[in-house]
Amino acid sequence: MPGRKRLNTSLMLLLVVSIGVLVQGGGAAATEQKFVAEGGAVVLSCDLSYDPTKALVWLERVYGGIVRRLPNSSPNDLQVFNPSFTNRVSLVGTDGVDLRIENIGEEDEGSYNCQQEGTDSDGTLQQLIVASPPDPHAPTITGYSGEDLTPGDRLTLTCVSTGGNPPSVLTWWKDGAQLTASSSHTTGQGDTTSVLDIPSLQPTDNGRVYQCQATQLALPQVEISQVTLSVTYGPQDIQGTCNADDLSDLREGVALECTCTADSNPTPWYSWSYGTAGPLPTGAVVDSTAGTLTFRILNRTHSGEYQCTASNNISSATSGVITLNVTYGPENVQVTCDPHDLSDLREGGALLCTCTVTSNPPAWYSWTKNTKPLSSAVMDNKTGTLTYGTLHREQSGKYMCTAHNGIGSAVTNYSILIDIKLPSTGPMGLSDGSIIGISIGAAVSVTVVTVAIAFTIYCIFKQKRKVGAFEDKVEDCWQGYGIRREGEPQAPNTNRTHTAVTVESHAIQDQEGQAVPDQANSANQGGQPS
Numbered sequence: 001m002p003g004r005k006r007l008n009t010s011l012m013l014l015l016v017v018s019i020g021v022l023v024q025g026g027g028a029a030a031t032e033q034k035f036v037a038e039g040g041a042v043v044l045s046c047d048l049s050y051d052p053t054k055a056l057v058w059l060e061r062v063y064g065g066i067v068r069r070l071p072n073s074s075p076n077d078l079q080v081f082n083p084s085f086t087n088r089v090s091l092v093g094t095d096g097v098d099l100r101i102e103n104i105g106e107e108d109e110g111s112y113n114c115q116q117e118g119t120d121s122d123g124t125l126q127q128l129i130v131a132s133p134p135d136p137h138a139p140t141i142t143g144y145s146g147e148d149l150t151p152g153d154r155l156t157l158t159c160v161s162t163g164g165n166p167p168s169v170l171t172w173w174k175d176g177a178q179l180t181a182s183s184s185h186t187t188g189q190g191d192t193t194s195v196l197d198i199p200s201l202q203p204t205d206n207g208r209v210y211q212c213q214a215t216q217l218a219l220p221q222v223e224i225s226q227v228t229l230s231v232t233y234g235p236q237d238i239q240g241t242c243n244a245d246d247l248s249d250l251r252e253g254v255a256l257e258c259t260c261t262a263d264s265n266p267t268p269w270y271s272w273s274y275g276t277a278g279p280l281p282t283g284a285v286v287d288s289t290a291g292t293l294t295f296r297i298l299n300r301t302h303s304g305e306y307q308c309t310a311s312n313n314i315s316s317a318t319s320g321v322i323t324l325n326v327t328y329g330p331e332n333v334q335v336t337c338d339p340h341d342l343s344d345l346r347e348g349g350a351l352l353c354t355c356t357v358t359s360n361p362p363a364w365y366s367w368t369k370n371t372k373p374l375s376s377a378v379m380d381n382k383t384g385t386l387t388y389g390t391l392h393r394e395q396s397g398k399y400m401c402t403a404h405n406g407i408g409s410a411v412t413n414y415s416i417l418i419d420i421k422l423p424s425t426g427p428m429g430l431s432d433g434s435i436i437g438i439s440i441g442a443a444v445s446v447t448v449v450t451v452a453i454a455f456t457i458y459c460i461f462k463q464k465r466k467v468g469a470f471e472d473k474v475e476d477c478w479q480g481y482g483i484r485r486e487g488e489p490q491a492p493n494t495n496r497t498h499t500a501v502t503v504e505s506h507a508i509q510d511q512e513g514q515a516v517p518d519q520a521n522s523a524n525q526g527g528q529p530s
Contacts, residue, residue, distance in 0.1 A: 159212030234315030260308035329408025
């Protein structure tokens with residue numbers, strides 16, 4: 001037993017001496033810094049050409065030897081020299097020579113390197129630094145406190161992160177995009193400052209969020225501070241839109257809502273105008289806050305041009321024109337004809353009838369006669385006219401006009417009766433020509449009778465001294481001038497020249513071939529002249 005105790009004592013002395021030699025051996029390579037957050041883990045790399053036949057030792061400049069891997073042993077077969085590293089260190093990596101330290105604390109800060117027994121080379125010296133967070137964790141932004149700004153203003157924002165090891169890294173962001181800082185610097189106490197300069201603000205900067213983000217090893221997450229800018233300006237980018245696909249084909253009776261929008265700060269109020277800044281038609285409702293123009297039931301009076309205006313305490317702006325076209329089917333079919341009196345149409349005359357309606361879009365027309373469609377030769381589908389240049393009796397009938405416009409159709413609610421008669425006639429069904437002939441004949445007859453009466457009176461006065469009956473005196477007078485009654489034999493010629501006058505009947509046929517007695521002859525049939 002005493003001999004064994006001496007052997008153990010000798011081995012411990014040899015180990016301490018060996019470690020002392022290794023620690024004091026050849027100088028380590030240049031220092032490499034390793035930052036790690038408190039409570040985290042770190043792996044320190046050993047960059048020696050490992051010889052498994054020789055022992056490998058990891059050392060720390062203050063503590064001395066930490067762990068030793070025996071020759072020809074497994075990485076798990078370790079000797080831990082410093083009790084504070086028990087259960088916190090292990091050898092990892094391809095060759096099992098890299099040192100992993102877990103649950104890092106401030107006491108673990110120091111310079112580490114690896115060495116192999118029996119050689120003069122040291123591994124790279126690595127400085128382990130336990131990071132400490134800034135205080136406060138979040139950075140601070142100065143230069144803006146929420147006041148209203150105007151386009152063209154210059155704005156300088158400054159972000160500061162105080163303390164921390166290593167110092168925080170500060171970056172600027174706007175709407176998810178990283179910006180380039182105007183300047184940045186860090187002090188020896190770990191304070192970091194970053195400046196963002198905005199030389200000329202724009203309306204687009206209104207409501208924009210500018211962020212300063214701080215990143216640091218000791219921080220569990222990125223710390224962010226931000227400001228939201230308020231830039232005031234008048235309405236711009238004003239637009240009016242409606243909840244219908246085609247404003248040129250709005251049907252009467254449906255609902256419609258139009259909305260006005262504008263970009264401004266402060267928020268604008270809205271108004272709507274009709275036509276040339278005129279009042280809105282009945283049935284149009286405006287919400288000045290929401291900017292809406294609502295028609296619960298569209299009608300034809302709502303057709304026209306509309307504009308919206310957005311205003312705030314800085315300025316106003318007006319939108320472009322929105323044109324509404326409310327369509328409806330044909331209504332109020334009306335027919336007018338020339339001549340107006342259809343009850344006195346004559347064969348050979350002319351007729352022009354025009355069909356009109358109220359509709360949007362404009363209607364096209366069709367005519368029927370006795371329910372049968374008429375050809376384009378006599379009607380015009382666009383103007384709605386029905387034209388007969390020369391009327392014939394077979395064109396008599398019942399006519400109707402129908403208007404169509406793709407939305408609906410409408411037809412005259414009555415039939416137009418066209419009754420074409422023969423050319424114009426006078427009394428007793430005689431034509432105008434027959435009446436003229438009768439008039440001329442009558443005039444001649446009246447003239448003959450007048451002459452006869454005048455001549456008879458002359459004879460009476462001439463024969464007044466003669467004795468005899470009155471009728472005999474007149475007859476002798478007539479015969480003295482060669483005038484005889486109809487049917488009597490002609491008297492012998494005398495040396496006196498007489499004018500022969502024969503009163504005859506005149507007959508004029510009308511268009512139907514019936515004889516019409518002359519008026520003068522009819523008057524004479526009542527008796528013979530005496």
